[in-house]
Amino acid sequence: KQEVTQIPAALSVPEGENLVLNCSFTDSAIYNLQWFRQDPGKGLTSLLLIQSSQREQTSGRLNASLDKSSGRSTLYIAASQPGDSATYLCAVLAGGGADGLTFGKGTHLIIQP
């Protein structure tokens, strides 16, 4: 069974710093990996989707990388801002079926002004 782990569970950094969030998964036979953001009391918003054939995806100050062979992905946030404070979750799709999406438990990020 696929397991997705996110470390650290919580992170607090000063504004302006560059930071990296980590996601690891146990089964490297994945179709894609998504990074989501969740604000308190809200639903999840998909930030980046990386297909298994891709190494990275970028959107603005966000860059996500994927290393399938090692079962790892990182989300890099450049020049962090207080508005980046949220919980970030990664999810991997394995097996190709619609029930094959497995979520990590997230990293709770606080950016201090």
Place this chain on the structure above:
Amino acid sequence: DAGITQSPRYKITETGRQVTLMCHQTWSHSYMFWYRQDLGHGLRLIYYSAAADITDKGEVPDGYVVSRSKTENFPLTLESATRSQTSVYFCASSGTVVNEKLFFGSGTQLSVL
């Protein structure tokens, strides 16, 4: 408005009562999903649907019923609510599973007393 909407936003009910959570999407996405989010468990799939009149069980389907008579609607019914079903419920949709992002509604916070 375009998007995916859930109702109600909050619901309090008593054990043994039937409760229906509604989900509506305007994109004509083929796939729709119901997840529950609990502390310590993360997001778990309850049911999903690949198209109208096609539904399938996820990881935690017991005590829940779904239907999908129209592409845009995917209601979730708790036939006889139990306290263990107190949770935040999220509906999500996607055009395809492998190649497209997953879009989430804002969630329904359900309390079963």
